[in-house]
Amino acid sequence: MTDMTPQRLSSWTIRRRMAAEFWFYFRQNRGAVAGLIVFALLVATAVFAPLLAPHDPIMQYRDALLVPPAWTAEGSADYLLGTDAVGRDILSRLIFGARYSLFIGIVVVSIALFGGILIGLLAGFFGSWVDAVLMRIMDVILAFPSLLLALVLVAVLGPGLTNAMIAIAIVYQPHFARLTRAAVMAEKNREYVVAAQVAGAGRARLMFRTILPNCLAPLIVQATLSFSAAVLDSAALGFLGMGAQPPAPEWGTMLAEAREFILRAWWVVTLPGLAILVSVLAINLMGDGLRDALDPKLKRS
Amino acid sequence: MLRFLLAKLLYLIPTFIGITVVAFGFVRVLPGDPVLLMAGERGISPERHAELSAQLGYDRPFLVQYLDFLGGLFQGDLGTSLVTKRPVFDEFMALFPATVELAVCAILIATLIGVPVGVIAAIRRGSLFDQISMTGALVGFSMPIFWWGLLLIIFFSGTLGWTPVSGRISLLYYFDDVTGFMLIDSLLSGQEGAFASAVSHLILPSVVLATIPLAVIARQTRSAMLEVMGEDYVRTARAKGLTRGRVVSVHALRNAMIPVITTIGLQVGVLMAGAILTETIFSWPGIGKWMIDSISRRDYPVVQSGLLMIAAIVMVVNLIVDLTYGLINPRIRHK
Numbered sequence: 001m002t003d004m005t006p007q008r009l010s011s012w013t014i015r016r017r018m019a020a021e022f023w024f025y026f027r028q029n030r031g032a033v034a035g036l037i038v039f040a041l042l043v044a045t046a047v048f049a050p051l052l053a054p055h056d057p058i059m060q061y062r063d064a065l066l067v068p069p070a071w072t073a074e075g076s077a078d079y080l081l082g083t084d085a086v087g088r089d090i091l092s093r094l095i096f097g098a099r100y101s102l103f104i105g106i107v108v109v110s111i112a113l114f115g116g117i118l119i120g121l122l123a124g125f126f127g128s129w130v131d132a133v134l135m136r137i138m139d140v141i142l143a144f145p146s147l148l149l150a151l152v153l154v155a156v157l158g159p160g161l162t163n164a165m166i167a168i169a170i171v172y173q174p175h176f177a178r179l180t181r182a183a184v185m186a187e188k189n190r191e192y193v194v195a196a197q198v199a200g201a202g203r204a205r206l207m208f209r210t211i212l213p214n215c216l217a218p219l220i221v222q223a224t225l226s227f228s229a230a231v232l233d234s235a236a237l238g239f240l241g242m243g244a245q246p247p248a249p250e251w252g253t254m255l256a257e258a259r260e261f262i263l264r265a266w267w268v269v270t271l272p273g274l275a276i277l278v279s280v281l282a283i284n285l286m287g288d289g290l291r292d293a294l295d296p297k298l299k300r301s
Numbered sequence: 302m303l304r305f306l307l308a309k310l311l312y313l314i315p316t317f318i319g320i321t322v323v324a325f326g327f328v329r330v331l332p333g334d335p336v337l338l339m340a341g342e343r344g345i346s347p348e349r350h351a352e353l354s355a356q357l358g359y360d361r362p363f364l365v366q367y368l369d370f371l372g373g374l375f376q377g378d379l380g381t382s383l384v385t386k387r388p389v390f391d392e393f394m395a396l397f398p399a400t401v402e403l404a405v406c407a408i409l410i411a412t413l414i415g416v417p418v419g420v421i422a423a424i425r426r427g428s429l430f431d432q433i434s435m436t437g438a439l440v441g442f443s444m445p446i447f448w449w450g451l452l453l454i455i456f457f458s459g460t461l462g463w464t465p466v467s468g469r470i471s472l473l474y475y476f477d478d479v480t481g482f483m484l485i486d487s488l489l490s491g492q493e494g495a496f497a498s499a500v501s502h503l504i505l506p507s508v509v510l511a512t513i514p515l516a517v518i519a520r521q522t523r524s525a526m527l528e529v530m531g532e533d534y535v536r537t538a539r540a541k542g543l544t545r546g547r548v549v550s551v552h553a554l555r556n557a558m559i560p561v562i563t564t565i566g567l568q569v570g571v572l573m574a575g576a577i578l579t580e581t582i583f584s585w586p587g588i589g590k591w592m593i594d595s596i597s598r599r600d601y602p603v604v605q606s607g608l609l610m611i612a613a614i615v616m617v618v619n620l621i622v623d624l625t626y627g628l629i630n631p632r633i634r635h636k
Contacts, residue, residue: 031436031439136315136316136319137319139315139316139319140316140319140320140322140323141323143316143319143320143612143615143616144320144323144608144611144612144615145570145571145573145574145577145611145615146570146574147574147577147578148573148574148577148592148608148611149608151577151592151593151596152327152596152604152608153327155596155597155599155604156327228443232443232445235445235447236445236447236578239445239447239578240577240578240581240593241597252445252447255445255447255448255451259451262451262454262455262459263454263455263458263459266455269448269451269452269455270452270455272448273445273448273449273451273452276445276448277440277443277444277445277448280443280444280445281439281440281443284439284442284443285439288439
């Protein structure tokens with residue numbers, strides 16, 4: 001097919017040019033670049049957590065309970081951000097907590113993306129009753145407030161990190177299914193698809209190789225949004241005692257344990273929440289930048 | 302319009318049936334025996350297990366149980382709480398006003414601040430106000446509200462000592478529930494200070510609950526306004542010599558409000574999820590806290606019917622939003 005174009009470009013060149021164009025638009029959004037830098041730091045923190053953390057995150061120093069951060073009068077240089085009620089180093093717990101948040105985000109988005117794309121492709125491509133049935137099921141999931149549905153799912157499956165991730169992924173998956181379906185419906189009668197069909201492409205090839213790559217932009221944006229939402233919701237589940245279980249240094253779980261000390265030890269409450277906020281904000285900033293860079297309709301609007 | 306309404310209602314029937322199946326199925330189809338779960342870690346003798354199963358009807362076929370559940374539903378019977386032994390519907394109705402009061406205050410705060418902020422940010426695009434307010438909106442949108450609530454408690458209740466930490470009103474005041482809405486009931490009671498106490502209890506939870514909707518509404522209003530301001534009819538209005546204020550308020554704002562109203566309506570689901578966290582933090586005796594408590598007590602009839610009621614409410618509100626959308630935007634109605 002490429003023979004018809006006046007100037008042949010290798011797929012490598014095309015990809016490089018697309019990436020360059022993407023980076024050009026992404027870079028213009030200062031917030032997005034800041035978000036990307038923070039996110040990169042977060043990833044580095046998670047990867048190198050054992051090297052960075054000054055202490056074992058679940059080690060309890062019984063002679064150092066509720067020590068305030070180092071810069072306060074009673075603080076100690078051994079525990080830069082202080083210790084919690086059973087003497088665990090908060091800085092180390094926050095550093096290891098980054099692993100949980102990123103892991104949760106990646107797993108949830110992967111499951112939701114995979115399931116959603118599959119359902120959306122089937123619904124959009126086959127139409128008629130397949131579409132009707134699948135989309136009504138998605139409507140049912142969407143009718144429940146997501147956190148509530150995830151909570152009940154976890155309550156039935158049993159509290160824990162794995163079940164929390166599965167529950168959140170199930171709840172997010174309809175958004176991907178709807179987006180994929182809408183994109184497939186818009187693309188499937190376009191000329192290039194018909195051309196591929198006439199050339200003898202089978203259904204699976206049409207769905208996955210021909211149509212899907214052209215539906216990716218909105219999915220990538222939604223994936224970023226879902227990533228930050230997954231970090232928030234899993235922290236909320238942890239806070240409600242339904243997510244990662246103590247002594248895991250998950251940020252939401254840390255907050256739940258800190259709740260009773262809110263009026264006595266501000267640092268055990270303030271810092272884990274700040275970590276959640278900064279991570280979610282960074283990802284959302286990146287999401288805004290991605291949307292501007294990937295969606296030609298919104299470009300420079 | 303009637304046909305539009307009927308079409309929408311018909312469309313909802315399969316979804317509603319699906320909701321009943323999900324609410325029903327949670328307790329029975331997913332792994333875990335409800336009777337064993339209720340018994341907790343102490344375990345239960347086989348005889349007692351059989352007796353309880355028969356009493357609760359869990360020994361009958363799923364389909365029979367489901368039809369029973371549906372039948373009860375149509376008669377307004379949502380089952381009985383395993384813990385309090387009271388009808389779930391009565392419990393729901395007793396707690397619902399507290400959540401509505403909180404949610405209405407939150408959505409009012411979010412709309413009354415969010416819409417003007419969005420409009421001003423759009424008109425003064427690129428200004429310092431635009432940058433600060435939109436940064437603020439993104440922070441609000443990213444906020445873990447359970448933490449935000451704790452921070453507000455530390456500052457306003459702890460450091461300043463201005464507001465109480467939990468509940469709907471001070472224990473000093475006793476009066477009958479007339480409407481179930483504390484703000485109204487405290488006024489009706491005529492007791493000095495009761496209304497002020499109710500307001501001071503309500504203010505922090507509603508601010509916390511309003512945070513995310515406020516951010517979403519401000520962002521949506523700004524982008525809707527920007528889009529409308531670029532339309533030909535706005536340029537025409539300006540060219541006709543109308544003042545900037547008139548163009549903004551009459552021509553642009555009205556059209557920009559169409560997507561914004563939808564956004565506000567869609568926040569109801571967000572509010573219900575937020576109410577779970579907000580009510581837990583502030584010990585607010587509403588539906589969200591009730592659900593959390595019932596989940597942790599494994600009170601399955603309550604969880605099942607509560608889930609159903611909440612989903613039904615969200616669905617009805619979304620329907621109303623759809624209809625409003627049809628009313629203010631004839632293009633949709635006639636499609």
